[in-house]
Amino acid sequence: MGSATRSALATAKAALDAEKGTTLATGEELLAAARALAGSPQLRAVLADPAIPGAEKSKLISAAFARVGAGAGRLLAVVAESRWSSSDELVAGVEELGIRAIAGADAADSIEQELFSVGRVIGSDAELELALGSKLGDPAAKGRLVEKLLAGKASPATTAILAHLVQSPRGRRIGELISLAARIVSDTAGRLVATVTTAVALSDAQVKRLGAALAAQYGREVLIDVVLDPAVLGGIRVQVGDEVVDGTVSSRLSDLRLQLAG
Known part of the structure; x- marks a missing residue:
């Protein structure tokens, strides 16, 4: 920018x-x-x-x-x-x-949570992700598909944001679009979003402790978005804006391979 x-x-x-x-x-x-x-x-x-x-x-x-x-x-x-x-x-x-x-x-809290939920659903369904994220197809039809899929399941605010994003990706992946929108919504409400990638689900207590620790570090309330990815093997990866702390086992193994190769 x-x-x-x-x-x-x-x-x-x-x-x-x-x-x-x-x-x-x-x-x-x-x-x-x-x-x-x-x-x-x-x-x-x-x-x-x-x-x-x-x-x-x-x-x-x-x-x-x-x-x-x-x-x-x-x-x-x-x-x-x-x-x-x-x-x-x-x-x-x-x-x-x-x-x-x-x-x-609207209620920013519900929009954030709904964006996270929809993002996880789309990310776990390759066919749906392709239908919404492909460069091919009528943009307006993609918007109508989102409205149909979310009817009665998400707020009009969330639906409006997502329907727009799939119509105007401008070269961006659908997951990237949703994450960006969630960060904008959170910032509007005075919060930050931390995307936490882990191989296993975190308990409510763990999410709460992590949120409190990040809030103390950044001086703002931090909303935790947990993404499950078995490929990380263990540990967690935390991303807040452009800052990334990668403590996953897969990352450590990758570093070790690079050291051995060197």
Whole structure:
């Protein structure tokens, strides 16, 4: 992420925080705008062009998305007026803004847990993962498939986020998409997500102790997402954002092989 994008994203998040009564519909409109921008290279290029005045870009995006609600319209104008490091990062910024708007309008706790649960289900079903993650197929049909699969099983907020992600992967794997969305939702609620990979299930007491230890280290509440992977053999691998602590047996064996080979 470029420095211009970091600044633009901070401005956009501040504008979202200033909005009163943000609704699920606002978030859905922003996600729809992100998909539209992803499919329009020319519009993306103009909006990301630093040589074009922000006021002109604001008028352009307002005209392009004239049918969105007032809240989404104001936020898109802020995005257009800001300077972004690239057109791709502008799209990612609108997507993040949409996910944050949805998380702020609903119970973030339930969204996080539902995202984790759906991610595990998809990861354990190769056929479903292929159907949702393949570059082939109609994006809208994938969105409808998600809505059908989650009907009555997940909140409208979680369904909206997942339906968007499968329609607009932009070269990302489905598991990566869900993990990113969960981190955004957690950050909106002031929390961090720790992905813990282990060969065997952790007890509730172990999860609680690990969460407390990580919270003390990072100074924020940490939500634990446990991923079972027999291939790690033993020990655990903990990832918080870009930081990884790998204490698995498989990792140690790999290190030993490298040492022996050297």
